[in-house]
Amino acid sequence: MITRFAPSPTGPLHLGHAYSAMLAHDMAKAAGGTFLLRIEDIDGSRARPAWEEQIYNDLRWLGLSWPEPVMRQSERLPVYREALQKLWDQGLLFPCDCSRRDVQEAASAPQEGAPAYGPDGLIYPGTCRSKPRPEVMPDVTLRLDMHNAARDISYVEGGATPEIHKTSSETLVSSIGDVVLARRDMGTSYHLSVVLDDAAQGITDVVRGADLAEATPIHVLLQQLLDLPTPRYHHHRLIRDDAGRRLAKRDDARAIHKYRKEGATPADIRQMVGLPAV
C-alpha cells in the first residue's frame, strides 16, 4: 500500500490537515506500506516557501516520516503539458477565453431541473466548445470537452466495507461538464496534476477529505483517458470547529503551530481529531 498527503503550501496546516496526514500515515504503516508527501504548489500566486517549510516542520513534529525527495508539482509542468497534448491530439480539449463573468451570465438560465453547480463551480454553459479549434495546442485556458470525453466510470471507496461508486457518462456531462484542465496562468489544473502525480508516485490508496469526493469522478475519468490506474479512495470525515463549520486555511486558531506553541503534544492532537494513540 502506498498512501500520500498532498498539501498546498498556501497557509498553515490545521487540525483537518493533521487528521488527513496521520490517517494516511497510519494506514500505510499498518499495512507495511509507504507514506509519501507531495507539495501541490502549482498556484504560484498563493504558494509560499515559508508555508512549505512549516508543513515539513509540523508533520515531523507530529511524528510522520516519508522518503525524500518530496515530489513538488511546480517541478512537473512538462509532464502536465505532455498529458494535455495527448488529450488535445484526441480532440478532447478546447480553448476557452470566457471570463468568470461570461460564464456566470451564460449559465444564469440553466435548463429546468439541471444542476447549476459542479465540483468546479458553475457548470460551463459551452460557449467556446463549438468554436473552431486551432491545429497547435495554444497556451491558454483549456477545457475538457465532456460531451466527447465522458464514459461510465466507477471506483472503489475503501473502508471497513468497500463500496463501488459509479457515475454514468450522462451524469458527467450534466453535473460536471467541461472542467478546466489547464488554467492560463499555471498551464495545468488541480484535477490534471493530482491524477498524473498519484500515478507517478504509484499511489494505491488516496486518503483525503470528504470535500474532494465530488471531484473524484473527474479524476477517474482522466485516469481512463490517460491510461492510468485508478487507486482506491478513502474520503474521510471533515474536522469541524465548535460551530460545525469545516476548518479553512484562514482558520489560524486551529493551526498546528499554534497548538505547538501552547504546549500541546502530538498525542494531544491525535486525541483532538479522534485518532487512537500510537
Ligand code: GLU
Ligand atoms: N492539495 C489539495 C489540498 O490541499 C489536496 C489534494 C488531494 O488530496 O487530492 O486540498
